[in-house]
Amino acid sequence: MDLTSWIIILAIAWIAVAFFCLRTRTDWSIENRARRRTGTRLLAQAVFALWSAALIVLRGFELAGGKLHLSSIVLSVAALLAGCGCYWLIRGMKFLKARRLFAAY
Numbered sequence: 740m741d742l743t744s745w746i747i748i749l750a751i752a753w754i755a756v757a758f759f760c761l762r763t764r765t766d767w768s769i770e771n772r773a774r775r776r777t778g779t780r781l782l783a784q785a786v787f788a789l790w791s792a793a794l795i796v797l798r799g800f801e802l803a804g805g806k807l808h809l810s811s812i813v814l815s816v817a818a819l820l821a822g823c824g825c826y827w828l829i830r831g832m833k834f835l836k837a838r839r840l841f842a843a844y
Contacts, residue, residue: 795817
């Protein structure tokens with residue numbers, strides 16, 4: 740796949756995140772809107788991190804040309820990005836959940 744296809748995939752993923760997360764209601768409080776915006780931002784960061792990790796893995800091994808030292812560096816950077824993406828995905832989903840009205844603590 741060429742780079743144009745990768746950029747189109749990223750744009751589609753960001754549009755999907757924006758479509759599903761930024762639906763606002765007029766009766767939400769300012770704090771709830773801020774939580775939803777933060778959750779949406781974290782999900783967009785997660786999409787970008789996972790997209791770039793996949794791009795690095797697929798393109799990095801082509802550019803490394805089979806050299807073991809470069810391949811291990813490329814794989815470790817991609818794993819770091821994937822880990823950050825998973826963390827941001829989990830945190831973003833927690834922000835998008837509705838808050839509990841009566842907490843047990």
